[in-house]
Amino acid sequence: MNIAEALKEMTDRLGAASVESSALDAEVLLAHSLGVERYRLLVDRTAPVDPVKLSSCRRLVARRCAGEPVAYITGRKEFYSLEFLVTPDVLIPRPETELLVDMALYYAAPGAGLLDLGTGSGAIAVAVRKNREDIKVSASDISAAALRIARRNCRRIMGDMPIVFRIGDLFSPFEGKRFDVIASNPPYVDPALKPTLQREIRFEPEHALFADDHGRAVLRRIVISAEAYLRPGGIVLLEIGHDMRDFILEAGARAGYVVSVLNDLAGCPRVALLKR
Template identity: 40%
Template sequence: MRIDHLLVEATQRLARAGSSSPRLDAEILLGHALAQSRTWLYTWSDREVEDLDRQCFESLLVMREAGQPVAYLIGEREFWGLPLQVARSTLIPRPDTESLVEAALDKATAEQGRMLDLGTGTGAIALAFASERPGWQVVGVDRVPDAVRLARRNGERLGLANASFVESDWFAALEGERFDLVVSNPPYLAPDDPHLAQGDVRFEPASALIADDQGLADLHYLCLTAREHLLPHGWLALEHGMTQDGAVRDVLQRAAYRDVQTRLDLGGRPRVTLACMMP
């Protein structure tokens, strides 16, 4: 079957399966099966697809029809313009998290400094920041060994020598270390959050998604413990759910941070709250 005909059929199947972007999904999966770009698919749309390649595409298509994330199927996701390897041991980087990177960069005005990314996963936040601030030393930590190895591979592939990754349960392996900037996209979904049964989230690791106390437990913990690892006038930046900004600001203010402020994500929803550590 020709490429263009195969894409039409695949798009129809994925639309029936409930994909929110059936044509895009079909193009990405077929490009992966053929080891070609989406542009190549359009340029050579009248080419016949060989049987082995078609079987590979069919396998990917069936898994996508079952709801499995495209990023897991092809093993890659772009974030901040960086191609990152992904794995089922980590969350899939999302565009809204780029708001956290933007907030961190806004506070990183010095030529040099130290930045810490807690729960780094693929290394997306740490590597995006490192790519924009080559004079900064960036450290990403995660308690999952597979995630740490993945983040290291991503850093090596991108050639970002100013980023390093360490296995650590939050600050456990960082005793005595202090940073100019601490950021995190921690678990912030409540155990009964309906989003856990929807879309890609169904296939992502629950430990990276769910927190006790209506999703606020890890956010509260980081607000209180980050003080011990921030330099004077250092900044803490946390991603959170769109209804959690008030609770996060309240904890930060009670913990004697200053300049507490919330930023909106790409959809105009409260997504990142920042606070300054005063001496």
């Protein structure tokens, strides 16, 4: 069997399992199994496929047919043009979150201190520090397993450890510290929506996805607590759900902030900016 034939087989299998991105996922998984870049599948489309690697790819496709996300199967996910290691211990970085990084890079003054709450894979913290070496980045997460992944990503992408990672719930590891920018992509999905979500979601860590009070509990805690950790003139950047514009405007105003909400490329409310 050559590459073109193998690619068709994998695409057909994924399509039969109702995987929406069957062609793309087949390319990613076959390229991963062969240890090549995706473009080589086209360039070498008539080349024979090693039977051992073909069997390996079929096993990966079976996992994808069962709903497991491609990022967990390959152990990799691109975010902000950087490749991050991901495991089921961390949320898979989403393209929508890149807007939060954009805003952090824009608003952070030279030499600013930034705190990333609930860092997970370290995507936000590492992307900010990689693009702005002057920013002093710290990050927290309640999961020791997640912090291990974040530290590995930091080392892989930047060598030495220019980011301070600490385990704990939100602000707790940084008592007495103040920052110019507080950023977070916290859990904000309503647990009541679990039955309606894509099947891939069930593979991701629930504590990084779901929050009480219709998904608002953690966001509310951050808004209420942030003042004690902000330097004068500091800002808070929060990723929010598409239906949370009114909530974050009200919660921020009650805490004494001026709040603005930016939409993502799909036109959905995505990042809230809170400042005094």
